[in-house]
Structures are given as C-alpha cells and as structure tokens.
Amino acid sequence: MRHARRRVVRRVTRLAAVGGLLAGGVMVAQAAMASETPAGSARPFAASGTAADPTAALVARLGTARTAGNWIGADGRPVVAVTDDSAARAVRRAGAEAKLVPHSMNELRSATTTLRSAPRVAGTAWSVDYRTNQVVVQADRTVSAADWSRMNRVAAGIGTFVRMERMKGAFTTRLNGAQPILSTGGRCSAGFNVTDGRSDFILTAGHCGPSGSIWFADNRGDRQLGRTVSSTFPGNDFSLVQYDSGKAGEGADVVALGGGKGVRITGAADPSVGQRVFRSGSTSGLHDGQVTGLNATVNYPEGTVTGLIQTDVCAEPGDSGGPLFSDGIALGVTSGGNGDCTAGGTTFFQPVTKAMAALNVRLLVAAGSAGGAQKAAPSAPAARGAAPGAASPGSSAPVTGTTEGQTLLARLTDTRTVGPGLLVIAGSLIALVGTRYIRAEQDRRAYQRYYSATWG
Numbered sequence: 001m002r003h004a005r006r007r008v009v010r011r012v013t014r015l016a017a018v019g020g021l022l023a024g025g026v027m028v029a030q031a032a033m034a035s036e037t038p039a040g041s042a043r044p045f046a047a048s049g050t051a052a053d054p055t056a057a058l059v060a061r062l063g064t065a066r067t068a069g070n071w072i073g074a075d076g077r078p079v080v081a082v083t084d085d086s087a088a089r090a091v092r093r094a095g096a097e098a099k100l101v102p103h104s105m106n107e108l109r110s111a112t113t114t115l116r117s118a119p120r121v122a123g124t125a126w127s128v129d130y131r132t133n134q135v136v137v138q139a140d141r142t143v144s145a146a147d148w149s150r151m152n153r154v155a156a157g158i159g160t161f162v163r164m165e166r167m168k169g170a171f172t173t174r175l176n177g178a179q180p181i182l183s184t185g186g187r188c189s190a191g192f193n194v195t196d197g198r199s200d201f202i203l204t205a206g207h208c209g210p211s212g213s214i215w216f217a218d219n220r221g222d223r224q225l226g227r228t229v230s231s232t233f234p235g236n237d238f239s240l241v242q243y244d245s246g247k248a249g250e251g252a253d254v255v256a257l258g259g260g261k262g263v264r265i266t267g268a269a270d271p272s273v274g275q276r277v278f279r280s281g282s283t284s285g286l287h288d289g290q291v292t293g294l295n296a297t298v299n300y301p302e303g304t305v306t307g308l309i310q311t312d313v314c315a316e317p318g319d320s321g322g323p324l325f326s327d328g329i330a331l332g333v334t335s336g337g338n339g340d341c342t343a344g345g346t347t348f349f350q351p352v353t354k355a356m357a358a359l360n361v362r363l364l365v366a367a368g369s370a371g372g373a374q375k376a377a378p379s380a381p382a383a384r385g386a387a388p389g390a391a392s393p394g395s396s397a398p399v400t401g402t403t404e405g406q407t408l409l410a411r412l413t414d415t416r417t418v419g420p421g422l423l424v425i426a427g428s429l430i431a432l433v434g435t436r437y438i439r440a441e442q443d444r445r446a447y448q449r450y451y452s453a454t455w456g
Contacts, residue, residue: 033110055080058094062087064105069130072274073097081130082447101133103161110156111135112193112297118154121147122301123171125348127293130273134163136293138346140170140338142301169338169345171298173207173237173320181225181241181321183213189282189322191333192265192352193252194240194361200248202226202241203355204321205333206233207302230359234303237335238355252364255323255394263394265323267364268330268352271309272293276391277326279311279349280336281319284341286393289313298348300336308348314341324349328394330363 030355035262053165055078059067068081078096088098106163108128112135124144128135137155139148155162181190181204188208194201202225209215213228224244231239271277271291278288293310309324309332324332332349339345356362 015208022114027275054094055096058091058096060091066104066108068101068103068105068133069128069273070096070110071130072272075272075423081133103133103159107159107161108133108135111162112295114158115154116297116306118151120299120304121151122299122391124151125171125296125298125310125346127296129163129293134161136163136165138165138167138171142170142352147398155307167346168343169340171300171336171338173205173300173302181208181215181217183209183215183228187282187318188320189280189334190241191321191323192255192330193248193269193364194356194359195248195364196361200243200252200364201229201361202243202248203333203352203359203361204239204241205335205350206237206239207300207335208239208321211239213241232358234300234305236307236355236358237305237350238333238359240359240361248364255325263325263396264328264365265325265330265363265394266365268356270351270353271324271326271331275326276311277311277324277331278393279313279315279319279322279324279334279347280400281315283318283323284314284316287314287341292346296348298336304434305335305348307351307354308335309351311347311349312344313347314339314344316340325394326391336391347421 039407055070059080060068062082066083066087070078070080070085079099080091080096081099081101082091083101083104085100088100091098112126112128117136121139121143123140124138125139126135135158137151139151143151152164153251155164181188181202186208190202190203191204192202194203209228209231211228211231213231215225215227217223217225226241226243229240229242233239251262253265255265271294273294275291276288277291278286280286289312291309291311295306296308297304297306297312298308306394311324312358313324315322315334315337319334320336323330324333324334330352332351334353335348335350337345337347352363
C-alpha cells in the first residue's frame with residue numbers, strides 16, 4: 001500500500017510538470033514569493049519547539065538510563081524502548097507498547113560522542129536507530145577503503161550495537177538544479193515563511209548561500225526577492241532570506257503544490273521516528289516517506305552538520321531548503337542526502353523548531369489556525385490509534401498572491417477564475433506544453449548526468 005501511495009504521488013507530480021507547473025517556481029516558493037501586504041487575518045505563531053506528546057513526557061520521566069527512544073509502530077501505537085521490567089510496566093500502564101532492549105539511551109549517545117570525536121571523514125553519517133537499538137554508521141561511495149577500515153575499528157571499540165553500512169551515491173547538499181529562488185551561489189527551494197514581528201523572511205537551508213546573498217524570483221534576475229541576512233552552515237543548516245518588501249504577502253501560511261492548490265501550515269513541531277512525512281521541492285516535486293532517525297550527524301564535503309532529521313524520502317539537487325511537513329505541521333527544511341527520486345535514497349532535514357529558536361523568529365500562520373496549532377502533534381496519528389501511513393500533507397488551501405509567478409496554463413485551468421470557454425483554449429495549448437515538457441525533461445536528464453559525479 002505504501003509503495004502504491006508513492007506511485008500515486010509521483011504520478012501527480014509528473015502530471016503537474018506536464019502542465020508547466022514545476023518549471024517556474026512551485027511548491028512553497030509560490031506562496032513565499034508573494035509581495036502583497038498580508039491580509040488582516042494573518043499573524044505569527046510562536047512554535048513551542050515540541051508538541052504535547054505524552055509518550056515523550058513518559059520517556060523524560062523514566063530517564064535516559066532506563067529508556068532508549070520511542071517511535072510510532074506500524075499499527076499506530078507509540079512504542080518505547082526500555083531496559084528493565086519496571087520501566088516496561090510503567091509504559092504499558094500509560095497505554096503504550098514497551099520493548100525491552102539491552103542498551104540505554106546513555107550508551108547510544110556515548111557511542112555517537114565517540115564517533116564525533118574520531119577524525120572526520122567526509123561522506124559519512126550516523127544516527128541512532130531506536131527500533132533496532134543500534135547506532136547506524138553509513139558511508140557513501142566517496143569514502144576510501146582505508147577510511148572505512150579505520151571507522152570499522154572505531155566502531156568495534158564501541159561495541160556490537162554499532163552497525164556499519166555502505167551506501168550508494170554520495171552524501172551532498174541539494175544545492176543547484178531548478179528554480180524557484182536563484183542567486184549567484186546557486187539555486188534552492190524556499191522553505192517556510194517566518195517573522196520576527198517587524199519583518200518577514202523565508203526560512204531555508206544555510207548551505208544555499210552566505211549572509212549577503214541576493215535572491216531572485218526568476219532566472220533573468222528581473223525580480224529581486226530578498227537578501228540572506230543570517231546563515232548557519234556547517235554545524236547547523238538554516239538561513240533567513242529577508243523580503244525586499246518586508247512582508248511575505250497573502251497566502252504566507254500555504255505550501256503551494258501547483259495548479260493553484262496548496263496545503264495550509266498551522267504550526268511547527270518535532271517529528272517522531274516512524275511518522276509519515278511529506279517533502280516538496282522545485283526539482284522533484286512532492287514525495288513522501290518515513291522518519292527513520294533523529295539527531296543524525298552528516299559529514300558533508302563542506303563540513304559536519306548535527307541534529308538532523310533522517311528520512312527515506314527522496315530529494316534531488318535544487319530541492320535544498322524545501323519544506324518537510326505532515327498534517328499541516330512544519331517539521332524541517334531540506335539539507336542533503338544521497339540518491340534521487342528514481343532510485344530512492346536518504347534525505348536529511350534541519351528541524352524547523354531548532355532553527356526558529358536560534359533565529360528568534362516565528363512561523364507565519366493564519367489567525368484561525370494559531371490556537372489549534374499549539375495542540376497539533378506530529379505523533380497525533382498514533383494517539384488516535386491510526387497507522388503512520390494514514391497521515392496526509394495537511395488541509396488543502398488555495399494559493400493566493402502569486403498571479404505574477406503563475407504559468408499561463410495554471411491561470412487558464414483555475415476553475416475559480418475561468419469560464420468553460422477558456423477551458424477549450426487551454427486544451428489547444430496541450431500540444432505546445434507537451435513539447436516544452438519533453439524538452440525540459442531532456443535538459444533535466446542531461447543535467448543529472450552532468451552532476452552525477454558529485455551528488456550521486
């Protein structure tokens with residue numbers, strides 16, 4: 001069923017591309033590029049950093065010496081890893097499933113500390129796999145046999161609960177590729193709209209460009225969008241692009257999906273392992289998958305980034321900075337990974353709660369959503385007894401304030417603003433659009449072949 005859902009999502013993405021909707025700055029960038037004055041109903045929302053999660057509270061109460069993480073089971077029930085029978089009984093009394101494991105969170109964290117203190121090897125990454133009670137160390141194809149042998153010796157000194165894996169491709173940031181936001185440093189995808197109470201910003205990836213980078217909303221450099229005013233990379237991977245107008249505009253709380261449709265973002269939170277999540281980006285469109293790890297460390301060629309969300313969602317160059325979300329809750333912005341959306345791969349995300357706390361900004365959401373957002377939890381499906389696969393991107397919402405950036409076909413096929421006669425005209429453009437799509441696909445494949453040596 002999960003693979004079937006992914007095929008449906010990919011099919012929808014491809015159909016949107018035929019309509020010219022993925023070539024001109026799609027997904028959250030359409031909403032982020034609006035330059036009109038916000039409607040009176042829009043106001044900032046301060047993320048709490050974590051949502052109300054009784055399982056997390058239970059884990060905190062039991063302590064890291066008696067627990068080893070928690071996740072959402074396949075049946076939707078929360079699962080807590082524990083190291084003794086007394087803790088297991090406490091978990092069951094709370095209504096969650098207990099799994100007895102040999103290694104505590106303290107031991108797992110000690111292992112990652114040892115790995116971090118070893119000589120840095122670009123092309124490696126590690127995270128704690130709560131479900132197997134192991135620390136997983138991954139190495140991409142760029143890691144030499146000598147470095148891999150040395151890392152194996154470090155792992156052997158830690159213990160048998162460290163699992164070593166070789167990966168295809170290479171761990172890289174997802175810079176370059178397609179539109180929507182462009183600068184002299186490269187091309188990225190916009191993330192979420194945020195505010196400090198005085199000005200509005202785009203929250204995106206830090207590796208997209210250093211402070212001072214100027215961003216444009218088109219590839220001709222005719223429409224200046226804003227300037228990077230704060231950037232952190234490596235270490236973390238987030239940055240703020242301040243709008244030239246000072247305001248994000250109408251629809252700032254919507255992640256655009258193309259065709260005038262989008263998903264309304266109602267708040268921000270931290271994800272749970274096992275949670276179904278969705279990622280959008282200007283190169284590969286909308287894709288879904290699961291959170292496979294938290295607090296991951298990645299050694300990119302440019303430097304090491306820690307505290308990342310690890311997923312099995314695919315991504316490609318140009319998707320950097322794009323949003324990760326689930327059920328309308330903002331979770332992260334795309335950092336990097338390996339593979340692509342044909343073969344699949346691993347993608348890492350900068351948590352938005354950590355980024356917003358460091359930058360002292362708040363998510364922009366509609367006034368009617370702010371109250372409910374504080375109650376929204378990324379692990380809510382488990383609390384309701386629903387499996388993680390039942391999660392959706394969020395409630396649908398029209399994309400507004402993007403007329404200038406919409407394609408002709410998108411405007412002609414918008415049933416809110418067109419009569420039946422214009423639909424006939426739109427049909428006559430299909431041949432032209434199809435030709436453009438074929439040429440764009442040829443260019444995109446050539447681009448992928450050209451960069452395959454660097455991003456896997």
